[in-house]
Amino acid sequence: MTAQTDHTTGTPGRTILSVDAMGGDQGPAVVVAGCDLSARKNPDIRFILHGPKAELEALVARRKTLQGRCEIRDATGVVTMDDKPSHVVRNGKDTSMWSAIESVRNGEATVAVSCGNTGALMALSMIRLRKLPGVNRPAIAVLYPSINPQGFNVMLDVGADVRADADDLVRFALMGMSYARNAIDLPRPRVGLLNVGTEEHKGRTELKEAYDLIRDQQDAAGFEFVGFVEGGDISGDRADVIVTDGFTGNVAIKTGEGTASLVGTRLREAFRFSPLSRLASVLAYPSLRRLSKRVDPRRVNGGVFLGLNGTVVKSHGSADATGVSAAIKLAARLSEIQFTDKLAARVAAVAPTEGPTE
Template identity: 75%
Template sequence: MPSANDSAPEAPGHGTSGRIVISVDAMGGDRGPAAVVAGMDESAAANPGIEFIVHGPEDLLAQLVAKRPALAGRCTIRPAAGVVTMDDKPSQVVRHGEGTSMWSAIESVRKGEATVAVSCGNTGALMALSMIRLRKLPGVSRPAIACLWPSRNPQGFNVMLDVGADIRADAPDLLQFALMGASYARNGLGVARPRVGLLNVGTEEHKGRAELKSAQDLVAAAAETGGFDYVGFVEGGDLPSARVDVIVTDGFTGNIALKTGEGTAKLMGEFLREALASGPLSRLAALLALGSLKRLQRRIDPRRVNGGVFLGLNGTIVKSHGSADATGVAAAIGLAFRLAGSGFQERLAARVASAAPAGQSGAEGGAANGNST
């Protein structure tokens, strides 16, 4: 197993073998590092082109990794004694977080050792540290968290953002979210020309807050150069529909919608299990429909769409659910791997830079160039 003192990667974010390197914060999740390492093992078995830098207590991680054959020769342990807990305040973590596994995981991306970082930890702290260490992309006022929402579209998912990076968003912020969300759908889901909608209380143009009406004009004007189609206002019922590929909203509304959807899916699953176990005939019907029920369970399983992507930073961060088990962690790592392989970060930076007002593109850091964004 490689150590922390092994030679540096040959290219940013790639190991000496040419594999894509994912930086993983092993601490901070509700289920502990065992679930995180198990998820890494699942990802390694499914993706020969992946390897890891994993951050946390060295002795503990060495024991866990040694039990996972798929990680042999593909996992570097980066010692980090400190842990960011779910109760820690982001401001405290920013001041005193150096030496924690979360800080260390982000640093691997900042230094170019890894392409993407994955963490199950405290969302507020992860965003705060990511903004401090990676900085915002030129032209971005507010980063956003994007999630995947199961839908009737051919790709199987819609993109929704922001789902909790910041509770506020004015019209220019919503325009940036539209550009970033379209780039994510294009490079992460393979949607050639994403359809973008603004989440509102109705589809009529006269409805909604003032910033939504202003954002509508900005997004519609940017559609052609941004490489997307603007479909107008969308409602909550459109989130899983085939009408739209990218749903844009502020973090307050998006987070409530996300948590409501997750809770509803869980409730419906419980109702279905109760109904199928309510009597002998129901149990027989469940047995006969077992194959269909398993396919349904897999399709609506929230663990398999786990992973919110931080957009608008000089580096890609994937936030896994804090309660994620091995399957959920593997899904978040799989998403990170697909984004890294697509060149998503460089293309996103180029897209945002191309839309930035004159004189703003050099404000924070440099934007990478890309052909298809």
Template identity: 70%
Template sequence: MGGDLGPAVVVEGMAKSAAINPDLRFIVHGDSAELEKHIAKRGITDRCDIRHTDDVVTMHEKPSHVMRHGKNTSMWSAIDAVRAGDATVCVSCGNTGALMAVSMIRLRKVAGVNRPAIACLWPSRNPSGFNVMLDVGADIRADQDDLLQYALMGLSYARNGFGLARPRIGLLNVGTEEHKGRAELKVAHEMIEAAAKYNDFEYVGFIEGGDIPSDRVDVIVTDGFTGNVALKTAEGTANLISGRMRESFQHSVFSRFAALLAYPALQRLKKRIDPRQANGGVFLGLNGTVVKSHGSADATGVSAAIKLAVQLAQSGFGEKLAARVASITEAGQSSEPALKTPDAAKGKSNT
């Protein structure tokens, strides 16, 4: 029921995905009368189970309010379907803060995780076409321990989601020199560097905003405030450039003719820079997989978020992440919550 454009667009996106993937089935949560209408219109009635709820979470509701009074909402019902094992992944276009809050109380954090994070895929120059960045908005704060955990959760995502044996992790800062940045970043820099030795990843050190889409790095670690601003800034920049490209090709009769000939090249470009193709933030650190679609996603964007959910479900990502976090916290959760100690690593490499 969520998203800026309402359930009609969500169901349209579901239909796009259903047409591509014949194994896909949906449990759809919300107002059954409205959902039935949209689902019938798109001809996917036999692919959907509808679970009726009376309430919805609006885009501007406070997470704390939803946690107390949200039991009868479609969002709550969707997450409970993951909790019960009925659904493999929850996909929502709704209120991010509320979705994270309900996910945390219903799915619970993986043992050893202090602060869950939202990871997004970022179009990049790497062979996979994407980098992973986290956190992009689960929380506006992150101390050094959180940043280390983000690094390790991002590591697991890159390894299982992209099949990278030895992902490269960078810590976002305002410069690459060691003396730059906030105090917690300097501490996190040392902690992640130390963790790299025993967790089979390469730490590339501090990186800058310009490195996010580069092939210098696979995983970008930052706090949720900075990550959210960076993500939305990149989307805004891409939209500005797309708009200017359109204007540029509509400038004269000649340029409109050129655009006609350039159409295949422009379409190829459009597909590669379309922010909708990278739609879907993944909640990391919970017992269950939740994909948050952009609130303003259209059917193409919703379908991209569903595609990501399918990939994560098929890779068994949720279980692997939980196992990984458990293994890296086997040395205890107190002072170094997610750091594998040299001894523990040595012990493991012998077995």
């Protein structure tokens, strides 16, 4: 527990991020390119890059902006997408992922970024960083495109664990609220609990129990509980934070992404249909580009692991440089506002059933 104390004091004007350069589908060149993009926009960021030293040094040497802003930690092992989390926890000490988490554990950085295997990253984060006092299950939160003015809703858990009981769901509400307040500037977020209907009598038992527990927290914690919400509200404007278990949340966001992709495919087909529609598509191109920018998942790339002594941002495995840069931007923001400490204080202040035993 002592190793975590350092990162409570950030140095103003200096944001150090721990970046796992390996494990993404597109290799370390894309990760370094993403660091470069972010470094150009934000002069305060420094990086600790984890991976094979020679390879990373060569990649960094080509990027002028990164000179003097990257420290490289040699790690020869790579966690692949097929590696079982339990295997990585037992045998992964030499991997870039382990090394990236370690920099947060020992206080050199407050936030880690990785494009690697989600299950392994969560398992390593739990084992090495440990859970915050009062948290039984950590959660992965994402920003999902919505019709709300801020353009996104916070949704959690989207896959840290396939289970969540009523107590876990209350913690998810508090963590999601803290994330919405700090990451997207909503002073009093509206929190909804995902169910199959909005009536109070509907749904599973643990949801009815969680309903009462979350409602009881809203005034002390400073959020508005809007009650049960449905799948359509994930992209809607009834709530800013959508709370659910990791099984339902994971299926829901993947269904939404798949459906958006289907609509895109059909849209392209519709425009290819005839000479007139092909002409229309040329004229419509700027409009369609504007649309695709607004719903582009790369712009909000990054699931955030909440409930640990340290914050971990999981970028999409298939992220390109733009995607990696979006994840780094989010990580920098969370580091700058000392998010880990704020979240810890929030969860500890209202933890009703567990003491500070960990």
